[in-house]
Amino acid sequence: MYKNTSGKALRRSIAAGLLAATAMAPAAAHAQSSVEDRLDKLEAMIMALEARMDAQQSAPADPQTQAAVTEMRAAVAETRAVAAKQGELETRVAAVETSDKSGFHIGDTQVTIGGYVKMDAITARTSAGQLGGDTFLRDFLIPSTVPVGTGAGSGWDTDFNARQTRFAIKTATPVAGKTLGTTMEMDFMVTSGGDERITNSYTPRLRHAFVTYDGWTIGQTWGTFFNVGALPDTLDFIGTTPGTVFIRQPLVRYTTKSGFSIAVEQPETTVTTATGGRVTPGDDSLPDVVLRFDKKAGKSAFSIAAIGRQLKVSNDDFGLGSDSTLGYGVSVSGKIGIGEKDDFRFMVNAGEGLGRYIGLNIVNDAAIDPATGDLDAIASYSGFAAYRHVWGDKLRSTIAGSYFKADNPVALTSTSPTDTVWNALANVIYTPVPKLDLGVEYMYVERENEAGLDGNLQKVQVSAKYSF
DSSP: OOOHHHHHHHHHHHHHHHHHHHHHTTSOGGGHHHHHHHHHHHHHHHHHHHHHHHHOTTSOOOHHHHHHHHHHHHHHHHHHHHHHHHHHHHHHHHHHHHHHHHOEEETTEEEEEEEEEEEEEEEEEESSSOOOSSSGGGTSOOGGGSOOSSOOOOOOEEEEEOTTOEEEEEEEEEETTEEEEEEEEEEOTTOOBOOTTTTOOBOOEEEEEEEEETTEEEEEEEOTTOOGGGOOOOSSSSSSGGGOBOOEEEEEEEEOTTSEEEEEEOOOOOEEOTTSOEEOOOOOOSOEEEEEEEEEETTEEEEEEEEEEEEEEOHHHHSSOOEEEEEEEEEEEEEEEETTTEEEEEEEEEEESOGGGBTTTSSOSEEEOTTTOOEEEOEEEEEEEEEEEEOSSSEEEEEEEEEEEEEOOHHHHOSOSEEEEEEEEEEEEEOSSTTEEEEEEEEEEEEEETTSOEEEEEEEEEEEEEEO
16 A cells, blocks of 8 residues: 555655756756756656556545645646746847847847057158158058159158047848848048147048948948958058059949959049149049959968959040040959968059059059040059968068059150059067057168159058957
């Protein structure tokens, strides 16, 4: 016969198990399966108890035992409910923690904020003239402004600035099973505002403002002819500027999953006058068209891009009638992984009418014949190479050099435009804590114009940058 004493012992055993399971309910999410296992065992014990009670057909059922069984079942159900709520809470907490690491949500939209704060201390000298003080011309290398000729050298001039500091806001929203993204970014380079005398305050400027969705990019961002991923790791704003395609402008681009891109982009013709000056007519009627293919292979990445442009002037520009000509070019660039962390980066560019795309518009797109009004696209060749060596977890260095050569039609432009520019640089960058870079860089630049006049610039730059 089933005895009350054994029923009491069994009730105490099951109650202890329930108490233990309930105590475990607030544990971390990874313990959830352990709680469920214990509850499954307790239910099995209850079922076994009921089976034993049913087997005792000859004896009346023990009311206390039946009550205990009912209470146990209620306790198991309640414990399961608590555990389920705990699991849901842990999931929500984990989602919040993940969101905190990458921004925050506004409805279904994920918002992230990023950028960096950078301070540059630069001391530089020129051999053949003086760059004006209190101007962005001394904040970073602009090859076409290096003085040439017989002017007196400048001596070492020192400037501090924080103008490269930038701020970006990005969003990502699920739309029809895909992600609709936006980016807006600003900095303070080459803008008006305060001066070095009192405030050093400068007006923000728009860098990027674009939308991405299902392979499409619409808005202002890096031009498709420009491979940002090939840029060397330098303290100067660009570094190997003479040999670098550098363009940011409004565009519409479509990129396939296989790496092909096609884009139509902002047209803008720059023309060299008979005295070597620059005119931007503003009469462009067709967008620049760019095709590009990107390929990744392990730690390496490569890009080849081709561009076609219509260069155009109208009668109201020079009073010589209207004319247009074709501009075109090719750029091959990439980054080759070497060893565990080192890399070699390069870019080679060639074409006619590439003017404003190369080296911050070292020469113009075309020259105009003052007799006929015909446009003559200016040919150019350029490129750079850079090697980055990682010394350890906190120290790295880059050595780099670049070169630019133009074929100006001097009969139409005079001999003042740039013929060649080259530069070389080396740096050491120390990262004491993640995202904080402290570095020093030396750069030498030499420029020569079509008249054979030359000049050089030497620059030492010390920078501190914290990315967020």
